[in-house]
Amino acid sequence: xxxxxxQPENLIADLxxxxxxxxxxxxxxGLTRGRLETKPTTSYxxxxxxxxxxxxxxxxxxAKESRSRADMLSRVSWPTFHTEQIIDKLQVAVDSGEIxxxxxxxxNYRETPRHLQTLVEKIRQxxxxxxxxxxxxxxxxxxxxxxxxxxxxxxxxLDAATEExxxxxxxxxxxxxYRWQRQLELLKEGVNVFxxxxxxxxxxxxLGETEQDMIQTIQRCVYMGxxxxxxxxxxxxxxxxxxRAQPAIQAYRRIQVARHLLLxxxxxxxxxxxxxxxxxxxxxxxxxxxxxxxxxxxxxLTSGCPNCNRPYYNEKPSGPIYNYPRDLxxxxxxxxxxxxxxD
Numbered sequence: 001x002x003x004x005x006x007q008p009e010n011l012i013a014d015l016x017x018x019x020x021x022x023x024x025x026x027x028x029x030g031l032t033r034g035r036l037e038t039k040p041t042t043s044y045x046x047x048x049x050x051x052x053x054x055x056x057x058x059x060x061x062x063a064k065e066s067r068s069r070a071d072m073l074s075r076v077s078w079p080t081f082h083t084e085q086i087i088d089k090l091q092v093a094v095d096s097g098e099i100x101x102x103x104x105x106x107x108n109y110r111e112t113p114r115h116l117q118t119l120v121e122k123i124r125q126x127x128x129x130x131x132x133x134x135x136x137x138x139x140x141x142x143x144x145x146x147x148x149x150x151x152x153x154x155x156x157x158l159d160a161a162t163e164e165x166x167x168x169x170x171x172x173x174x175x176x177x178y179r180w181q182r183q184l185e186l187l188k189e190g191v192n193v194f195x196x197x198x199x200x201x202x203x204x205x206x207l208g209e210t211e212q213d214m215i216q217t218i219q220r221c222v223y224m225g226x227x228x229x230x231x232x233x234x235x236x237x238x239x240x241x242x243x244r245a246q247p248a249i250q251a252y253r254r255i256q257v258a259r260h261l262l263l264x265x266x267x268x269x270x271x272x273x274x275x276x277x278x279x280x281x282x283x284x285x286x287x288x289x290x291x292x293x294x295x296x297x298x299x300x301l302t303s304g305c306p307n308c309n310r311p312y313y314n315e316k317p318s319g320p321i322y323n324y325p326r327d328l329x330x331x332x333x334x335x336x337x338x339x340x341x342x343d
Contacts, residue, residue: 014118015083015084015118015119015122016047016048016083016115016118016119017082017083018048018080018081018082018083019045019046019047019048019080019081019083019086019119020045020046020047020048020071020078020079020080021043021044021045021046021078021079021080021081021086022040022044022045022046022073022076022077022078023076023077023078023079024036024039024040024044024076024311024312025040025043025044025045026079026081027039028040028043028093028098028099029043029086029089029090029092029093029099030089030092030093031079031081031085031086031089032079036311037311037312037317038309038311038312038325038326039098039311040099040309040310040311040325041098041099041100041101041307041308041309042099042100042101042102042103042132042305042307042308042309042310043090043093043099043101043102043103043129044102044103044105044310045086045102045103045104045105045119046073046078046104046105046106046107047104047105047106047107047112047115047116047119048080049107049109050070051064051109052064052066052070052107053107053108053109054107054108054109054177055108055136055170055176055177055178056170056174056175056176057159057169057170057174057176058168058169058170058174058239058240058241059159059169059204059207059233059234059236059239059240059241060073060236060239061073061074061236061238061239062107063239063240065175065240066238066239066240067237067238067239068236068237068238068239069238072236073105074231074234074236074313074314075234075236075312075313075314075315075316076312076313083119083122087122087123087126087127088126090102090123090126090127090129091126091127094127094128094129095127099129100129100130100306100307101129101130101131101132101305101306101307101308102123102129102130102131102132103131103132103133103134103304103305103308104116104119104120104131104132104133104134104135105134106133106134106135106136108136108138108177112135113137113142113145113146116133116135116145116146116149117145117146117149118149120133120146120149120150120151121149121150123150124149124150130152130153130306131150131151131152131153132151132152132153132154132155132200132305132308133146133151133153133154133155134154134155134157134200134202135154135155135156136156136157136177136178137154137156137186137190138177138186140186140189143186143189143190143193143194144193147193147194152194152198153194153198153199153200153305154190154193154194154198154199154200155199155200155201155202155229155304155305156183156186156187156190156199156200156201157183157201157202158180158183158184158187158201158202158203158217159202159203159204159207160203160204160207160209161203161207161209161213161214161216161217162209162213162217163180163181165207165208165209165213166178166180166183167180168208169207169241174240187199187201187221187224187226188224190226191224191225191226195225196225197225197226197227199225199226199227200226200227200228200229200304200305201221201226201227201228201229202229202231203217203218203221203228203229203230203231204231204232204233205230205231205232205233205247205251205252205255206232206233206244206245206246206247206252207233207241210274210277210278210279211251211254211255211258211274211278211279211280212274212278212279212280213278214255215255215258215259215262215269215272215280216269218255218258218259218262218269219262219268219269222262222263222265227263227303227304227305228259228263228303229303229304230252230255230256230259230303230323231313231314231322231323232246232247232252232314232315232322232323233246233247234246234313234314234315246314246322249320249322249339250339250340250341251279252322253300253336253339253340254279254280254340255280256299256300256303257283257290257293257294257299257340258272258280258283259299259303260293260298260299261283261284261285261293266285266289267283267284267285268284271284272284287342290340290342291337291342294333294336294337294340294342295333297324297327297328297333300323300324300328300336301323301324301325301327301328302323302324302325303323309325309326310323310325311325312325
């Protein structure tokens, strides 16, 4: 009897019965009906829990003190389906070429690591699709757990560009679980486990940082071999920051260009110039180079893992579009030249 009582603590948890799916993903997988202007090329899943996350990020609908709907993350709704049904549909979508990656978002609760482990293992047993996990691991063992389960990438979010802002929006000032220095340590440990550029972090533009703050942190990520993925702050009803405005599109474009220059190692942060308000005044390259970068269009696409296009995660299809989920039109490129003051 004693052995039977101890058994659940020593075994891997069963596959979670239910999992959330972003609405766009649910449509692509055939789990529900709907029309999409742009289809996601990554299937976005999220761990399911009746109650919300144990942490308290001020911008997140899943925060423990949020009054937002339980099926929301950013401005996207995430309906719930049986996990086995999702995986069956995912296999079909991967075989047809519609889905090229799976990304699992995770709330933080006691069973999260084991739920992620079994979910990643089941997906990898069923299909060859690469799996990314967006997760706050809290300790090193959980990073290794996901690598052993078959995930090929992990994202550990900083979200804020400075330690002060981090504390205010997701750290000790709001009763959050996370600490700035520990997040940086976990990012380094993630690189040790997964390798350079297979670890990402999310950075949200519009939480109160200057452009200079954001560029410094992007450069820090590049030095670590961590891929910084840009998001535009999105106010969601029921969150602590529901009344905060989205960032100015001009500022977001400058940061997108700077991120591209730093990632491509065309310039370093130290070679850029900033005005008295921390705005980029000189990228450290010629206007002709900037025009070529805009013409290419890549800096303005969704940034993240390979094949991640995250359609309309930060914006309405009517705009303004912060991160484009598909190639830009000539009209859109012209608008960006104007936003950057290059016309």
